[in-house]
Amino acid sequence: MARTGRALKLDVKPGVDDTDLSAGILHAESIMAELYQEYGVTGTMTAGRDEHVDPSKHASGNGIDGRSHVIPPDKRDMFAKELQRRLGPKYYAGFERAQPPSKKHPKGIAEHFHVQYGLKGMTMPDPRDQ
Numbered sequence: 001m002a003r004t005g006r007a008l009k010l011d012v013k014p015g016v017d018d019t020d021l022s023a024g025i026l027h028a029e030s031i032m033a034e035l036y037q038e039y040g041v042t043g044t045m046t047a048g049r050d051e052h053v054d055p056s057k058h059a060s061g062n063g064i065d066g067r068s069h070v071i072p073p074d075k076r077d078m079f080a081k082e083l084q085r086r087l088g089p090k091y092y093a094g095f096e097r098a099q100p101p102s103k104k105h106p107k108g109i110a111e112h113f114h115v116q117y118g119l120k121g122m123t124m125p126d127p128r129d130q
Contacts, residue, residue, distance in 0.1 A: 009031035010066060010087055012047040022061045024090070024117030031086050032115060035079065041070040042116040046112055057116035066113040068095060080113055091106075092116045 007030040012018050026092070027047070036043030047065035057063035059098055071079050080095040087093055092115070099109040 008037065010036070010064075012045045012048070013067075016045055016047060018045060018064075019049060020061050020108050021048060021064070022117055025064055025115070028087055028091060028093075028115045028117060029064060032064075032083060032113070035083055035086070036066070036070070039071055039075070039079065043067065043070070046110075057118060062118055063114065063116040064086045065096075066115070067112050068113050076111075076113075083115065084112065086113070090117065 007026070010029055010033045032041050044067040045064050046067050047058060047063075049061055051059075068079075073125055076095045080093055084091070084093040092113055096109065096112055096114050098111040099105060101108040
């Protein structure tokens with residue numbers, strides 16, 4: 001995790017598009033990085049503006065994923081709940097468990113922490129339009 005000014009940043013997995021993230025998700029990234037640090041581990045962003053299945057907040061810069069396997073298995077739900085508590089009601093934070101391949105997700109889904117700015121049904125601004 002690198003410090004930029006006062007905000008903490010997550011490491012970024014090679015190939016992940018972390019450009020043009022919204023101010024709301026950059027705030028969430030800082031809170032998430034701080035929580036990883038409290039657990040004594042390095043936090044890594046595993047998805048940013050990368051392709052996701054609709055209705056995803058990733059494409060608009062309002063969603064990121066974080067590596068979960070660095071947190072002990074029995075602490076992952078607690079990590080996600082604490083992240084949600086710190087972010088507040090305009091955010092969704094959760095621990096998403098692995099899923100096998102399906103029509104919707106042909107490659108399956110690896111377990112991860114997902115954070116989005118704006119709840120389902122809320123339209124949040126795309127920073128590229130501002």
